[in-house]
Amino acid sequence: MSDVDQLLVREAWLLDHQRLDEWLGLFTDDAVYWVPLQMDQAEPFTTASLIYDDRRLLEIRVRQARHPRAHARVPAPRTVHQVTNVQVVADDGRELTVTSSLVMVEYRKEHQRVWGGLVEHRLRRTDAGLRIAAKRVDLVNSESELEGIACLF
Amino acid sequence: MPTLSADDIARLVEPDRVHRAVYTDPHVFELEIERLFGRAWLLLGHESQVPNPGDFFTTRMAREPVIVARHTDGSVRALVNRCAHRGTTVCDAPSGTTRQFVCPYHGWTYGTDGALAVVPFAEGYDPPAAGRRDLGLARVPRVDAYRGFIFASLADDGPSLLEFLGHLRTSFDDLVDRAPSGQVEVAGGVFKHTYRGNWKLVLENHNDAVHPAFVHASSIWAARESSKPESDGYAEIAVRQMLQNGAPPELWESTGLWAAPYGHSFMGDYHTDSRLVTALDHPVFREYRTALERRVGAEAAARTLGVSRWNSIVYPSCSFMSQFRQLRIVQPLAVDRTLVSAYSFRLVGAPEQMFRDTVAFANVVNGTGSPVLTDDLEVYERAQHGLTTARSDWVYLGRGHGSDLPDEHRTWRGKTGTSEIHIRNQLAAWVRYLTEEP
Numbered sequence: 001m002s003d004v005d006q007l008l009v010r011e012a013w014l015l016d017h018q019r020l021d022e023w024l025g026l027f028t029d030d031a032v033y034w035v036p037l038q039m040d041q042a043e044p045f046t047t048a049s050l051i052y053d054d055r056r057l058l059e060i061r062v063r064q065a066r067h068p069r070a071h072a073r074v075p076a077p078r079t080v081h082q083v084t085n086v087q088v089v090a091d092d093g094r095e096l097t098v099t100s101s102l103v104m105v106e107y108r109k110e111h112q113r114v115w116g117g118l119v120e121h122r123l124r125r126t127d128a129g130l131r132i133a134a135k136r137v138d139l140v141n142s143e144s145e146l147e148g149i150a151c152l153f
Numbered sequence: 154m155p156t157l158s159a160d161d162i163a164r165l166v167e168p169d170r171v172h173r174a175v176y177t178d179p180h181v182f183e184l185e186i187e188r189l190f191g192r193a194w195l196l197l198g199h200e201s202q203v204p205n206p207g208d209f210f211t212t213r214m215a216r217e218p219v220i221v222a223r224h225t226d227g228s229v230r231a232l233v234n235r236c237a238h239r240g241t242t243v244c245d246a247p248s249g250t251t252r253q254f255v256c257p258y259h260g261w262t263y264g265t266d267g268a269l270a271v272v273p274f275a276e277g278y279d280p281p282a283a284g285r286r287d288l289g290l291a292r293v294p295r296v297d298a299y300r301g302f303i304f305a306s307l308a309d310d311g312p313s314l315l316e317f318l319g320h321l322r323t324s325f326d327d328l329v330d331r332a333p334s335g336q337v338e339v340a341g342g343v344f345k346h347t348y349r350g351n352w353k354l355v356l357e358n359h360n361d362a363v364h365p366a367f368v369h370a371s372s373i374w375a376a377r378e379s380s381k382p383e384s385d386g387y388a389e390i391a392v393r394q395m396l397q398n399g400a401p402p403e404l405w406e407s408t409g410l411w412a413a414p415y416g417h418s419f420m421g422d423y424h425t426d427s428r429l430v431t432a433l434d435h436p437v438f439r440e441y442r443t444a445l446e447r448r449v450g451a452e453a454a455a456r457t458l459g460v461s462r463w464n465s466i467v468y469p470s471c472s473f474m475s476q477f478r479q480l481r482i483v484q485p486l487a488v489d490r491t492l493v494s495a496y497s498f499r500l501v502g503a504p505e506q507m508f509r510d511t512v513a514f515a516n517v518v519n520g521t522g523s524p525v526l527t528d529d530l531e532v533y534e535r536a537q538h539g540l541t542t543a544r545s546d547w548v549y550l551g552r553g554h555g556s557d558l559p560d561e562h563r564t565w566r567g568k569t570g571t572s573e574i575h576i577r578n579q580l581a582a583w584v585r586y587l588t589e590e591p
Contacts, residue, residue: 035522037342037344038342044512045509045512045513046340046341046505046508046509046512047341047342047512048341048342048343048344048497048512048515048516048519048520049516049520049522050344050520050521050522051516051520051522052387052516053388054386054387054388056379056386056388056392057387057388057391057392059379060372060375060376060379060388060392060395060524061375061524063374063375063378063379064371064372064374064375064524065371067370067371067374067375069367069370069371070371070528071368071371071528071531071532071535072527072528072530072531073371073527143345144345145345145346145347145492146345146346146347146521147346147347147348147349147521147530148346148348148521148522148526148527148530148531149521149522149527150522150527150531
């Protein structure tokens with residue numbers, strides 16, 4: 001298995017096992033985690049996003065779930081991430097751009113949802129190995145009527 | 154369907170409590186669709202969504218699929234999206250520009266005023282269908298706008314839009330007057346979030362000053378624990394807003410809360426963070442302030458920016474934040490299912506940074522994945538769930554009951570900002586709508 005495959009599989013495993021601090025550890029300090037609102041959305045600053053977190057907001061999101069009265073996150077949504085169709089589409093020596101397909105089942109409090117998304121990771125080569133500098137998840141139904149999203153893709 | 158008499162309805166609402174059937178009974182919901190959503194002025198959108206003739210967007214009024222279109226004569230029309238022939242919707246796009254609406258089934262074609270223009274095989278109908286006025290798209294009986302906000306009513310008669318809005322007009326004024334050009338426009342995308350609960354729950358929550366400390370405890374805590382209390386960079390607006398939700402009880406008590414005729418209400422602002430409130434003169438707002446002053450003068454600009462409101466609720470379809478350029482349209486889907494569409498507005502003529510702030514604010518306050526909003530939605534669903542029990546029939550709305558005070562402009566004011574006056578006022582209007590026979 002390549003380093004890239006290993007990282008994506010590891011990331012999915014950490015999310016599916018609620019090991020969110022370790023998951024955060026996969027990201028660089030300047031990382032962004034983005035779930036756009038619109039198909040083909042060009043940027044996150046003048047169009048709203050389902051989620052647009054810089055590193056600091058991502059830490060707050062993960063920390064929030066530890067609060068006993070995090071109403072939408074306790075109990076935590078349980079997920080299974082299925083990551084396929086992995087392609088390295090660019091590599092400038094410092095960073096790789098990797099696209100993949102995500103099918104994810106989410107379950108919480110008697111409700112199950114199936115999500116589908118096209119994912120793009122920007123992975124940076126660091127002394128500690130590959131790290132996620134950016135993750136973008138384009139959900140196929142991002143513009144539809146959606147119940148609240150408290151899971152991580 | 155069992156008939157609910159006016160007395161049955163009136164018995165559901167008492168001065169400081171309401172029967173759970175108001176949130177859970179499908180028969181009550183049917184009556185709401187007919188008598189409340191079938192009569193009141195409902196907000197459909199904003200004129201910036203249809204700037205030119207032929208522009209349209211589609212929406213719903215209660216159960217009616219509706220097209221809002223700018224006709225060739227410049228007027229805004231609201232048409233029922235249903236072919237006069239076999240009932241098919243004639244327009245499927247969320248928005249666009251067109252000269253006519255063509256039914257996909259048999260090609261019946263309508264103008265942007267709903268008039269029937271073309272009928273294939275017209276001679277086959279008796280009398281021939283061509284040119285028949287009775288076969289146009291049905292028109293929503295009343296359409297009007299205030300400061301660019303398009304409202305419509307499914308009832309032929311009733312109060313005018315201006316009478317209906319009353320003092321709430323000043324909240325729309327507040328939003329539009331903040332634009333250096335005097336214009337605002339819908340921009341930045343629309344969040345469409347649903348929850349498994351009655352539509353009233355969201356309108357009751359938006360002016361509820363006690364809930365943030367409890368519903369949002371986890372995001373307030375997580376933001377406080379964050380490494381830099383005063384963040385910079387992209388996170389700034391979101392973190393500051395999460396922290397503001399943790400304002401002390403005295404602050405929530407001291408915000409004003411006003412209730413107005415027809416179920417409307419608005420709340421004074423609780424923000425003290427100069428990076429969020431333009432009136433507090435943070436350097437980041439200087440360019441914007443200058444742009445506004447250039448158009449209206451320093452005195453008027455100060456007066457406009459000095460208006461400090463949080464949510465304004467135009468019952469039963471709309472809740473908006475004039476100061477923060479956010480607006481939600483509430484649509485009932487079923488007794489226990491609601492759709493909220495959240496829009497952002499650009500202050501035309503303001504520096505781009507203002508709109509970037511608006512988008513960041515939208516993400517944290519109205520975003521479907523927001524650490525803040527998701528907890529609101531969860532609590533609405535838990536309220537709906539709890540209200541299914543038959544062991545206890547009454548919802549208690551006693552906070553501030555008996556201490557509400559009459560104020561100017563035909564409003565009543567809660568003695569404190571944490572009063573439940575806005576909910577009691579909504580339900581009083583609800584009884585008036587539902588007990589009035591067709």
